[in-house]
Amino acid sequence: MIKKILKILVIIFLPFCIQIFASGRNKMRVVKEVVVDHQDENMYVTDEAIRRTIFKDPQAQHPMGLLRLNEIEKLLDNNVMIEKSEVFCTIDGTLNAKIKQREPIARVYDGAGVYYMDTQGKKMPLSSSYSARVPVLRGNTEQYWQASYALMQFIQNDQWMAENITEVLVKPNGEYDFLMRVP
Numbered sequence: 001m002i003k004k005i006l007k008i009l010v011i012i013f014l015p016f017c018i019q020i021f022a023s024g025r026n027k028m029r030v031v032k033e034v035v036v037d038h039q040d041e042n043m044y045v046t047d048e049a050i051r052r053t054i055f056k057d058p059q060a061q062h063p064m065g066l067l068r069l070n071e072i073e074k075l076l077d078n079n080v081m082i083e084k085s086e087v088f089c090t091i092d093g094t095l096n097a098k099i100k101q102r103e104p105i106a107r108v109y110d111g112a113g114v115y116y117m118d119t120q121g122k123k124m125p126l127s128s129s130y131s132a133r134v135p136v137l138r139g140n141t142e143q144y145w146q147a148s149y150a151l152m153q154f155i156q157n158d159q160w161m162a163e164n165i166t167e168v169l170v171k172p173n174g175e176y177d178f179l180m181r182v183p
Helices: 002-027 047-054 069-077 145-157 159-164
Strands: 033-038 082-089 094-101 104-110 113-118 136-139 165-170 176-180
Touching: 033 047, 047 069, 047 094, 069 082, 069 094, 104 145, 113 145, 145 159, 145 165, 159 165
Parallel strands: 033 094, 104 136, 136 165
Antiparallel strands: 082 094, 104 113, 165 176
């Protein structure tokens, strides 16, 4: 009878103890590398900038058990150049960061300075590592922001217009002038 009880206890508790041991050991493994996967070809944010955002010191060892993936995603999503991020760890000790960057549709020059207008109709700062090839939008953009945004989306979605319109001037009365690429 005692042998049967011991067998049952071993059968129940041995896997549980092994799981606790493996889990503790897994948490102490260090991150071997950080892999950044840009979902688009433009590089408004460099891999090094992303690594520095994730870890203050990318060269130091970081135990995987201490990583808070949700907080890392929030840090990355707070970057003005990043639209959406996804961070996850693999079993071999790799920390993966999938990054979708914001996409500009126009470079805006107005009294407030120079910045991009993105695909969501929001202001986006210029990047120090990449310059987008988008039309320039000048003039009275603040007053006619929504109309200008709709026009720039239309231009971006039309292949011929996207290739040939280089500048859009917003007049004080809300009319638009276009400068075209000369062949």
